[in-house]
Amino acid sequence: MDRINCGAVDLGFALGFHVGAESQLMTHGYGGHQMNLCVHRRQHSQMRAWLEDAGFVVEASRTLTSAESKLGGIILARRQGLPIRQVITPL
Structure with missing residues (x-):
């Protein structure tokens, strides 16, 4: 078996967030579930x-x-x- 280094790859992602400048305490979530969570709104910059x-x-x-x-x-x-992994392939 040979080891083939796949090298590097661009690992990307999408980040979703609330836009704004304020913070708010949430006490009820989706479906009416009780919670105690501070939601922070942020600017793109x-x-x-x-x-x-x-x-x-x-x-x-x-x-x-x-x-x-x-x-x-x-x-x-x-x-x-970022290196992704070593791939092992049969000869």
């Missing part, structure tokens, strides 16, 4: 800065709106150069 400081490359960001909820944000980011 802050989210981008945190991702870039952590070594990610931000590819795109968008703000979404709908009749059901306040502003939402999506950021597409990736980290380059």
Whole structure:
């Protein structure tokens, strides 16, 4: 058996968040379930800065709106150069 190094790959992800500048304590969740959770709204610039400081490359960001909820944000980011795995193939 030979080991083939697959090398590096761009590993990307989509990050969803609430857009804004305020925090709010949520005491009831979806379906009426009780909870005690602080929801923080963030600006795209802050989210981008945190991702870039952590070594990610931000590819795109968008703000979404709908009749059901306040502003939402999506950021597409990736980290380059991470080895993914060693693949073993038969001879």
